Amino acid sequence: QVQLQQSGPGLVKPSQTLSLTCAISGDSVSSNSAAWNWIRQSPSRGLEWLGRTYYRSKWYNEYAVFVKSRITINPDTSKNQFSLQLNSVTPEDTAFYYCANYHFDHWGQGSLVTVSS
Amino acid sequence: QAVVTQEPSLTVSPGGTVTLTCGSSTGVVTSGHYPYWFQQKPGQAPRTLIYDTSTKHSWTPARFSGSLLGGKAALTLSGAQPEDEAEYYCLLSYSGTKVFGGGTKLAVL
Numbered sequence: 001q002v003q004l005q006q007s008g009p010g011l012v013k014p015s016q017t018l019s020l021t022c023a024i025s026g027d028s029v030s031s032n033s034a035a036w037n038w039i040r041q042s043p044s045r046g047l048e049w050l051g052r053t054y055y056r057s058k059w060y061n062e063y064a065v066f067v068k069s070r071i072t073i074n075p076d077t078s079k080n081q082f083s084l085q086l087n088s089v090t091p092e093d094t095a096f097y098y099c100a101n102y103h104f105d106h107w108g109q110g111s112l113v114t115v116s117s
Numbered sequence: 118q119a120v121v122t123q124e125p126s127l128t129v130s131p132g133g134t135v136t137l138t139c140g141s142s143t144g145v146v147t148s149g150h151y152p153y154w155f156q157q158k159p160g161q162a163p164r165t166l167i168y169d170t171s172t173k174h175s176w177t178p179a180r181f182s183g184s185l186l187g188g189k190a191a192l193t194l195s196g197a198q199p200e201d202e203a204e205y206y207c208l209l210s211y212s213g214t215k216v217f218g219g220g221t222k223l224a225v226l
Contacts, residue, residue, distance in 0.1 A: 047155075047163065047206050047217040062213045065118035098162060104153065104208075105174055107162045 002026040006108035018086040022099030030055045035102040038084045042095035121218035128224045129197040139190040139207030152190035153208040
């Protein structure tokens, strides 16, 4: 049974970097048949797919167009987890952030991240 | 970025049938967009019902089905139950990126 456990700060100042981690149990971040997604949701912007990372003999990342210049998703094979970094945040980045697996059949518990000074 | 469109709201009678659709600003939705359908109830994370157009998860009730219809992805609910009242989102894939629709609020009345 795959389980995803999110961690990271719930408050980030404007212009700083939002960082979240998703720890995986029951699967491997470097599995050749897996992929690992970040999604966010806010009342004003709805559900937004942010990006994913996956391993197919080498690592690949795919990002949403609207955050492509600010986002990095990194796998950490030593800890079997993956992370989200979103740079230069503004209050518009305030949202619930979720990690999820390949077919979105397993989700993290969600993290409310507020961007405020 | 492509825009994915869904009906903002729909209503179905208990026991009735309703079809939710998911369109793309880039044109016809095909199996190559690998359509997903999610159900979300208040206070909960979204739950996948359908992936790759029509594939169900083990927990997906048999009354839900996915298809391609009239150039769009479609989610059909046959025999609506009160517990099906929820927000439904589709997700389409485009050459290395994915985009959610704005969601359909489904009322069972």
